[in-house]
Amino acid sequence: MKNIYGITREKLEQYFLENNEKKFKALQVFEWLYIHKEENIENWSNIKKEVRDKMKEDFSFAIPKIKRCEKDTLTRKYLFELYDENCIEAVVMFHDYGTSLCVSSQVGCNMGCAFCESGRLKKVRDLETYEMVSQILLVEKDLGMRISSVVIMGIGEPLDNYENVMAFIRIINDAKGLALGIRHITLSTSGLVPKIYDLKKENIQINLAISLHAPNDTLRSKLMKVNQVYNISQLVEAIKDYIQHTNRRVTIEYVMLKGINDSEACAIELANLLHGMNIYVNLIPYNETNHIEFKKSEKNTISKFCELLKKKGINVTIRKEFGSAISAACGQLRSKEVE
Numbered sequence: 001m002k003n004i005y006g007i008t009r010e011k012l013e014q015y016f017l018e019n020n021e022k023k024f025k026a027l028q029v030f031e032w033l034y035i036h037k038e039e040n041i042e043n044w045s046n047i048k049k050e051v052r053d054k055m056k057e058d059f060s061f062a063i064p065k066i067k068r069c070e071k072d073t074l075t076r077k078y079l080f081e082l083y084d085e086n087c088i089e090a091v092v093m094f095h096d097y098g099t100s101l102c103v104s105s106q107v108g109c110n111m112g113c114a115f116c117e118s119g120r121l122k123k124v125r126d127l128e129t130y131e132m133v134s135q136i137l138l139v140e141k142d143l144g145m146r147i148s149s150v151v152i153m154g155i156g157e158p159l160d161n162y163e164n165v166m167a168f169i170r171i172i173n174d175a176k177g178l179a180l181g182i183r184h185i186t187l188s189t190s191g192l193v194p195k196i197y198d199l200k201k202e203n204i205q206i207n208l209a210i211s212l213h214a215p216n217d218t219l220r221s222k223l224m225k226v227n228q229v230y231n232i233s234q235l236v237e238a239i240k241d242y243i244q245h246t247n248r249r250v251t252i253e254y255v256m257l258k259g260i261n262d263s264e265a266c267a268i269e270l271a272n273l274l275h276g277m278n279i280y281v282n283l284i285p286y287n288e289t290n291h292i293e294f295k296k297s298e299k300n301t302i303s304k305f306c307e308l309l310k311k312k313g314i315n316v317t318i319r320k321e322f323g324s325a326i327s328a329a330c331g332q333l334r335s336k337e338v339e
């Protein structure tokens with residue numbers, strides 16, 4: 001049975017038309033779900049009882065539970081329990097400009113990047129759309145405040161769960177849904193090239209972030225298995241095509257691993273690779289984890305790397321570090337059963 005929180009307004013309109021009802025019912029239902037946030041269908045006063053009864057037969061209304069919440073000054077990490085007892089995490093970050101939420105898209109991840117904690121558990125399953133929407137609803141309810149931006153950078157590879165992630169984006173962006181501005185939604189991918197070509201056809205103005213992490217194939221293939229399937233030149237072609245088609249600047253993520261990808265030579269190679277593209281590079285100080293050997297680059301190595309890129313004309317920023325004290329930082333999230 002389809003969960004009500006996983007259905008786009010367009011699909012809900014179809015449902016009502018198929019049931020000989022007016023399609024604007026979908027708008028009314030969306031207002032109950034996402035504007036009034038009224039979970040009890042019996043209180044949906046402008047929907048007739050017979051329609052409500054039919055909806056109760058056709059849809060599930062259950063959502064995940066918050067199992068645990070850990071707090072740090074600028075971060076909160078939520079552990080959610082799903083209907084099948086699998087768990088996922090989402091992280092809230094409080095910035096001066098608003099509150100952002102990092103959501104998960106899968107239970108585990110099959111991409112197997114060498115440096116990432118989230119990928120230590122092989123993918124168990126894709127998250128359903130409502131399980132992604134619920135992360136936002138539950139956190140907003142718990143905090144008593146609105147989330148102003150969403151990054152799909154938690155556990156999982158979002159483009160490996162393409163349809164569900166696209167429906168998620170449409171629901172949260174819908175003016176009568178959670179009404180999150182499209183430019184406040186960021187999707188990060190390890191580089192599933194064919195899906196990047198699909199994404200441009202969606203005609204959505206989200207922010208796209210690409211996890212590059214290395215300037216050449218030898219190194220990238222060691223760090224990221226996905227590079228053995230789609231290499232850097234194929235990835236760069238797809239990014240160029242995406243930029244040309246959408247007119248959007250793309251973010252290139254580059255995690256700084258001590259002695260691995262943080263040399264001057266790497267910076268120069270990276271600058272040459274990205275030269276002339278409408279991108280900006282986000283250098284991510286590596287978050288160390290207990291199970292993985294990689295170390296974080298020294299602060300001054302990161303600054304030097306950053307300066308070199310700048311000198312070569314590349315736009316670059318260093319990502320502010322968030323949440324490492326409660327293992328809530330990038331690449332530290334996991335599903336509870338892996339220890």
Ligand code: SAH
Pocket residue numbers: 113115116117152153154155156157158188189190210211253255284285286287288289330331332
């Ligand atoms: N699977 C997607 C999105 C989730 S990972 C992707 O890989 O893009 C979000 C970002 O965190 C990616 O850029 C990822 O490479 C990075 N990351 C993974 N482990 C990390 C760690 N331990 N420290 C810092 N960043 C990490």
Ligand code: SF4
Pocket residue numbers: 109110111112113116117118119120154155156157190211331
């Ligand atoms: Fe998966 Fe992203 Fe982690 Fe790679 S970095 S294992 S793609 S979550």
